[in-house]
Amino acid sequence: MTTNMRREIAEQPAALRDTLSALLPRIDEIKALGDQTRQLLFIARGTSDNAAVYGRYLAEVHAGRLATLASPSVATTYKRKIDLDGVLAVALSQSGRTEEIVETLTWAKDCGARTVAITNGGEDAPLAQAADLALVTRAGAELAVPATKTYTTQLAALAVLGLGLGADVDRADLDRVPDEVEKLIAAPGDxxxxxxxxxxxxxVVVSGRGMAFSTALELALKLKEACYLHAMGLSYADLLHGPIAVVDEDTPAILVAAGEGPTLPGTIALAERVRGAGAAAYAVGGGTELAAASTNALAGPDLPEWLAPLGLIVPGQLLTEALARRLGIDPDAPRGLNKVTQTD
Incomplete structure (x- = not known):
C-alpha cells in the first residue's frame, strides 16, 4: 500500500512549481519591506524552525543581514517587550494556526517590527492575517503528519524572500529546482x-554545516518522529567538539552536503573519520567525493549551494518513509503527534 507520505513526497515538484509561480511576482513587495529593516528575526517551531535555519544562513551569507531565531516564550510566557525597530520578523507555520506563532508575530509587530508570514494555510489563516505581508505556499492539503511538501515549499518561499532582500544569487537557478527534485524522487540512491x-x-547522528545544516536538522526530526529513532542533528563543527564520541559500530552517521561550497571538504573528512572509527557513514548529496568516502549514499541535487537544501531533504524523506515501513510503523500517523501542534 502506498502511504500518504510517499504520495506527498511525489507531489513536491508540482507544489514547488506552483509556489514559485505564485511568490516570485512578489519580490518587489518583499524589497519594500526589507528596505525599512536591517536584520531578521525568524519565528517558528518544529519543522518550520528547521526551515528558518535555512532562511538564517541565506540571509547572512547571501543578503548580508544579521538574522536570528526567536524564542517565542519571551513573548508568550515571559511577556517581555523588546525594541524591534528595524527588524523584519518572519513567522513560519505550515497551518498558519499555531497560536504561539501567531501571538509571537503579533508581539513582534507591537515591538516595532515589520512582519512577514510564510504559511500553507491560505490567505485567511490567522498568521497570514496578522502579517504585513503573507507569502502563502501552494503545497495543497498534506495528510501525513510528517511534513514533506509543506517543508520544501517553505524553503522555496524563503529563497524568494532572500531574493527580495537582495541576496547575491542567480534568480534563474530557482527555475531548475522542481526538475531536480523530480530527478531525486526517481533516482534517490541507496x-x-x-x-x-x-x-x-x-x-544515528545526522550532521551537516552551513546551508546544509537545516537539512541535517530536518532529517533528524523526520527519523525521530516517523521511525522512533534516536536521531541527533548537529553541525559537524559541534559534532567534532565532543559528541563524535557517540559514533561507533552501533551508532552510524548520516552526513549531508551540497555538491559544492566551502563545507564540502570538511564533510568528506568527517566521513573518512567516521568510517575510520568503525562506524557506517551514509552520505546525502556531496557529489562523487562524499559518496566515495561513505558506506552508502543518497543522491543530491545539481543545484548551487544556496538552493541545495530544497533538494537534499527529498532522498532523506524517502529514506524515512522506507525505514518506517521496514520497522512496521505507519509513517502517516506517528504515535503522539498531530498535524497542528499547539504550545503555550
Whole structure:
C-alpha cells in the first residue's frame, strides 16, 4: 500500500512549481519591506524552525543581514517587550494556526517590527492575517503528519524572500529546482541499503554545516518522529567538539552536503573519520567525493549551494518513509503527534 507520505513526497515538484509561480511576482513587495529593516528575526517551531535555519544562513551569507531565531516564550510566557525597530520578523507555520506563532508575530509587530508570514494555510489563516505581508505556499492539503511538501515549499518561499532582500544569487537557478527534485524522487540512491543499515541500530547522528545544516536538522526530526529513532542533528563543527564520541559500530552517521561550497571538504573528512572509527557513514548529496568516502549514499541535487537544501531533504524523506515501513510503523500517523501542534 502506498502511504500518504510517499504520495506527498511525489507531489513536491508540482507544489514547488506552483509556489514559485505564485511568490516570485512578489519580490518587489518583499524589497519594500526589507528596505525599512536591517536584520531578521525568524519565528517558528518544529519543522518550520528547521526551515528558518535555512532562511538564517541565506540571509547572512547571501543578503548580508544579521538574522536570528526567536524564542517565542519571551513573548508568550515571559511577556517581555523588546525594541524591534528595524527588524523584519518572519513567522513560519505550515497551518498558519499555531497560536504561539501567531501571538509571537503579533508581539513582534507591537515591538516595532515589520512582519512577514510564510504559511500553507491560505490567505485567511490567522498568521497570514496578522502579517504585513503573507507569502502563502501552494503545497495543497498534506495528510501525513510528517511534513514533506509543506517543508520544501517553505524553503522555496524563503529563497524568494532572500531574493527580495537582495541576496547575491542567480534568480534563474530557482527555475531548475522542481526538475531536480523530480530527478531525486526517481533516482534517490541507496535508500534500501541505508534503511537496512538503520533498521537495527538504536540511534544515528545526522550532521551537516552551513546551508546544509537545516537539512541535517530536518532529517533528524523526520527519523525521530516517523521511525522512533534516536536521531541527533548537529553541525559537524559541534559534532567534532565532543559528541563524535557517540559514533561507533552501533551508532552510524548520516552526513549531508551540497555538491559544492566551502563545507564540502570538511564533510568528506568527517566521513573518512567516521568510517575510520568503525562506524557506517551514509552520505546525502556531496557529489562523487562524499559518496566515495561513505558506506552508502543518497543522491543530491545539481543545484548551487544556496538552493541545495530544497533538494537534499527529498532522498532523506524517502529514506524515512522506507525505514518506517521496514520497522512496521505507519509513517502517516506517528504515535503522539498531530498535524497542528499547539504550545503555550
Amino acid at each position: 535508500v534500501d541499503a541505508i534503511a537496512e543499515g538503520l533498521s537495527g541500530v538504536p540511534g
